[in-house]
Amino acid sequence: MKPDVPSCYPLRKARVHEACGAGATGFAAIMAAHLSGPVLWLREGWRAETLNPVGLAAFLDPARVLVAQVRDQTEGLAVMEEALRDGAVPLVVIELGQPLDLTPGRRLQLAAKAGNSTGLCLIPEGMGSNAAETRWRCAPVFDADPGPGDSTLQSWEIIKNKSGTLGAWHVRWDWAARRLDVVPPAGE
Amino acid sequence: MFDGIGRRVVSMWFPRLASDRVLRAHPVAGPFALVLRQGNADRLHCLNPAAERQGLARGMPLSDARAFCPDLLSRPADPARDAQFLHVLRRWATRYCPWVGLDGDAGLVLDITGAAHLFGGEGAMLADMRQNLARAGLSVRLGLGDTRGAAWALARYGEGPAAPGAGLAALGDLPIAALRLEPEVTVALQRLGLRTINALAATARAPIARRFGPDVLHRLDQALGAVPEAITPGAEPPHYGVRLTLPDPIGLQGDVMAGLARLLETLCAKLKAQEAGARALTLTLRRVDQGAQDVEVRLARPARDPARILPLFERGVAGIDAGFGIDRLRLEATQVEPLPVEQVSHVASDRGDRLDDLISRLGTRIGLENIQRFLPADSHIPERGFLIAPAAFSTPEGAWVSLRPRPLRLFPPEPIAGQGARPPHHFRWRRMALSVARGTGPERIAPEWWLEDDAWRSGLRDYWQVETTGGRRLWLFHTPQNPGWFVQGEFA
Numbered sequence: 001m002k003p004d005v006p007s008c009y010p011l012r013k014a015r016v017h018e019a020c021g022a023g024a025t026g027f028a029a030i031m032a033a034h035l036s037g038p039v040l041w042l043r044e045g046w047r048a049e050t051l052n053p054v055g056l057a058a059f060l061d062p063a064r065v066l067v068a069q070v071r072d073q074t075e076g077l078a079v080m081e082e083a084l085r086d087g088a089v090p091l092v093v094i095e096l097g098q099p100l101d102l103t104p105g106r107r108l109q110l111a112a113k114a115g116n117s118t119g120l121c122l123i124p125e126g127m128g129s130n131a132a133e134t135r136w137r138c139a140p141v142f143d144a145d146p147g148p149g150d151s152t153l154q155s156w157e158i159i160k161n162k163s164g165t166l167g168a169w170h171v172r173w174d175w176a177a178r179r180l181d182v183v184p185p186a187g188e
Numbered sequence: 189m190f191d192g193i194g195r196r197v198v199s200m201w202f203p204r205l206a207s208d209r210v211l212r213a214h215p216v217a218g219p220f221a222l223v224l225r226q227g228n229a230d231r232l233h234c235l236n237p238a239a240e241r242q243g244l245a246r247g248m249p250l251s252d253a254r255a256f257c258p259d260l261l262s263r264p265a266d267p268a269r270d271a272q273f274l275h276v277l278r279r280w281a282t283r284y285c286p287w288v289g290l291d292g293d294a295g296l297v298l299d300i301t302g303a304a305h306l307f308g309g310e311g312a313m314l315a316d317m318r319q320n321l322a323r324a325g326l327s328v329r330l331g332l333g334d335t336r337g338a339a340w341a342l343a344r345y346g347e348g349p350a351a352p353g354a355g356l357a358a359l360g361d362l363p364i365a366a367l368r369l370e371p372e373v374t375v376a377l378q379r380l381g382l383r384t385i386n387a388l389a390a391t392a393r394a395p396i397a398r399r400f401g402p403d404v405l406h407r408l409d410q411a412l413g414a415v416p417e418a419i420t421p422g423a424e425p426p427h428y429g430v431r432l433t434l435p436d437p438i439g440l441q442g443d444v445m446a447g448l449a450r451l452l453e454t455l456c457a458k459l460k461a462q463e464a465g466a467r468a469l470t471l472t473l474r475r476v477d478q479g480a481q482d483v484e485v486r487l488a489r490p491a492r493d494p495a496r497i498l499p500l501f502e503r504g505v506a507g508i509d510a511g512f513g514i515d516r517l518r519l520e521a522t523q524v525e526p527l528p529v530e531q532v533s534h535v536a537s538d539r540g541d542r543l544d545d546l547i548s549r550l551g552t553r554i555g556l557e558n559i560q561r562f563l564p565a566d567s568h569i570p571e572r573g574f575l576i577a578p579a580a581f582s583t584p585e586g587a588w589v590s591l592r593p594r595p596l597r598l599f600p601p602e603p604i605a606g607q608g609a610r611p612p613h614h615f616r617w618r619r620m621a622l623s624v625a626r627g628t629g630p631e632r633i634a635p636e637w638w639l640e641d642d643a644w645r646s647g648l649r650d651y652w653q654v655e656t657t658g659g660r661r662l663w664l665f666h667t668p669q670n671p672g673w674f675v676q677g678e679f680a
Binding site for chain 2: 022023025026029038045048049050051052053054055056057058059061062063064065066067068069070071075078079082083086087088089139140141142143144152153154155173
């Protein structure tokens with residue numbers, strides 16, 4: 001069977017989505033690469049772990065990325081709501097450390113709808129919010145037989161979907177063409 | 189026939205401006221001098237009277253001066269601050285007349301035509317100037333004449349006022365140097381025996397012009413009033429502050445915003461006239477009980493559009509405690525940048541504007557410096573391969589080049605257990621047991637010895653791109669000079 005691109009991909013616009021797992025950052029970078037225009041990336045300023053623009057350059061032009069350093073998660077959510085409602089940035093990514101309540105989750109959804117921009121929360125595993133439109137579990141997969149070039153094999157699993165079905169795919173990011181390829185899982 | 193008032197000009201000369209400025213702040217009793225480095229010698233730049241009495245002079249090398257006068261106190265001169273101080277004095281001198289210009293690096297020239305009577309006559313005005321400047325600790329010499337040249341000459345060479353219309357009678361006995369001539373021209377004229385202005389005025393003009401050029405006679409004519417000479421008043425820097433005083437105190441947020449809207453309109457008109465845009469604005473709200481509160485707004489880029497600036501204040505104004513009411517609003521653009529008028533075109537997209545507006549608005553919440561962008565930097569060191577700059581104060585530029593794959597996330601090196609030059613087969617990292625399925629490397633990166641960096645004290649690093657059987661792709665490095673293994677990043 002020839003695998004096709006997930007029907008719920010790219011992410012539905014004007015909604016807030018969630019991604020968890022070790023490959024969530026890569027997932028966010030690929031989503032940003034599919035959009036044009038600036039991307040706002042919210043992170044808590046005290047965290048030592050940073051996004052590396054040199055690595056990000058394989059996905060999209062790092063000049064498109066604006067990073068906002070926020071004090072804590074509450075401030076981050078407030079900034080995200082304002083940015084989503086404004087609609088000047090088509091994608092807002094936030095790194096969350098604590099579970100999201102229904103109220104802030106719903107507020108983000110409404111803001112995204114008002115501004116027609118997409119939100120993406122990078123969450124720790126198992127801390128999803130009920131308000132999210134879709135939730136993806138992204139994990140890198142060991143590729144025993146890598147093709148030419150340094151492609152990365154990932155498994156994307158959609159574990160929550162408000163308007164569609166669940167599913168799982170193995171995908172590969174093509175560095176040269178900057179394109180997402182869906183590959184059949186090994187062993188099938 | 190009445191032909192108007194004759195022109196009257198005052199020239200102020202501060203013979204010891206630089207040292208007076210320093211001594212105002214730190215008075216010194218004994219001989220004192222400011223020293224300026226000229227060429228490779230320290231020379232006296234400005235002295236106080238006590239030092240002059242000891243026989244020191246301007247331009248004397250500092251070592252000589254110390255030999256003459258061992259208790260000389262000296263300090264380095266700061267010509268930039270002196271120039272600034274002269275501008276302050278110029279601004280102060282507008283209390284006497286509106287037409288005040290700078291004259292050289294230690295003088296002012298005031299056109300007091302028609303202003304003297306406000307101070308009770310010319311004599312009283314000069315006395316007032318002298319008194320005020322003496323109280324400020326400045327030594328000054330004043331000259332008053334019909335022309336700028338005459339005032340200049342009287343201030344430097346013959347202190348005192350010249351009667352209106354005195355002309356040559358007032359200047360005649362002054363030396364030739366009082367005509368603002370080049371030093372070599374002055375010396376040449378003196379060698380010809382022309383020592384005073386009288387002598388020069390009595391000489392035939394044609395030979396003088398032939399020998400020294402038109403400049404000498406031009407200066408003479410200017411001093412005597414035969415040729416006009418303009419005084420250029422220094423331009424006042426534009427002031428971007430407006431205020432609104434209310435007959436009754438207000439307290440509602442909507443009222444304050446309405447008042448602010450009025451102020452913004454005036455301020456933006458002022459900015460537009462100067463082709464400038466505000467980068468930072470401060471709104472001061474004065475309460476009835478004399479308390480004052482500030483709301484500060486900083487913009488992602490210079491703007492002068494009231495409709496765009498007004499919403500930025502909403503958050504700050506909402507947090508104000510109005511107390512018994514606010515009766516005065518003051519709005520000042522504290523930081524202003526040039527913003528030329530631009531052609532509005534249907535082609536230009538408004539996305540950049542919208543993004544800047546969003547940055548400004550988020551900046552009022554989390555601080556404008558906290559919204560950042562990446563700029564490429566020229567370094568092999570992974571942590572220094574990029575710069576982080578505030579988005580509002582930088583433009584995206586440069587190209588991103590990476591010859592080898594680089595991790596998407598970087599963190600401070602986290603040590604893991606491992607030995608030898610090849611990556612360990614099994615290791616624990618962040619409480620996870622990982623086993624290595626494939627390692628690509630090494631890629632050796634040497635520290636930048638010209639920069640001090642504690643993290644790179646351990647010397648060379650051999651970087652390995654490691655794929656674990658679980659799928660995670662990590663960036664490990666080994667430090668051969670100081671054996672140890674660390675994890676520094678994770679690939680997508």
